[in-house]
Amino acid sequence: MIKTIDKINFVIILVIITFLVSCKNESIEYYKTGKIRKLSFFKKDNKDSVITYFEKGNIESIELFLNKMKNGKCIYYFPNGKVSAILNYAENTQQGIFLTFYENGKLRTRGHSLNGEANGKCYIYDPYGNILEENNYK
Numbered sequence: 001m002i003k004t005i006d007k008i009n010f011v012i013i014l015v016i017i018t019f020l021v022s023c024k025n026e027s028i029e030y031y032k033t034g035k036i037r038k039l040s041f042f043k044k045d046n047k048d049s050v051i052t053y054f055e056k057g058n059i060e061s062i063e064l065f066l067n068k069m070k071n072g073k074c075i076y077y078f079p080n081g082k083v084s085a086i087l088n089y090a091e092n093t094q095q096g097i098f099l100t101f102y103e104n105g106k107l108r109t110r111g112h113s114l115n116g117e118a119n120g121k122c123y124i125y126d127p128y129g130n131i132l133e134e135n136n137y138k
Helices: 002-021
Strands: 025-030 036-043 046-053 059-066 072-077 083-090 096-101 107-114 120-125 131-137
Touching: none
Parallel strands: none
Antiparallel strands: 025 036, 036 046, 046 059, 059 072, 072 083, 083 096, 096 107, 107 120, 120 131
16 A cells, blocks of 8 residues: 555656646745745746745645645645645645555545545554544535
């Protein structure tokens, strides 16, 4: 499962970077140390995507926007570089499949959201990959 997640993560990042290169304008914020804190990309004066960084320089999050609202797949990272969450948004509301992970890279939760609320089956795993809970939300 982890290798599949790593491959999916790689492909997602590759697509996002390719997409970002096509953006016309960018804004850069820095930490006091001079390292990049946030890169914001714009198309026609609308925020298109944002990449935030931890102070040590590794990526903290990649978020996509449409009409100034989170829209699409957003990826969040632990300071160690492992993915902490993959969330989907539509008009600034969490929608669709969500995955969260332990810092060791193992799956923590897997579920579906509708209008920002858990919907349908949601699984919670222990750090070894065993199901701890199975909940059904409506």
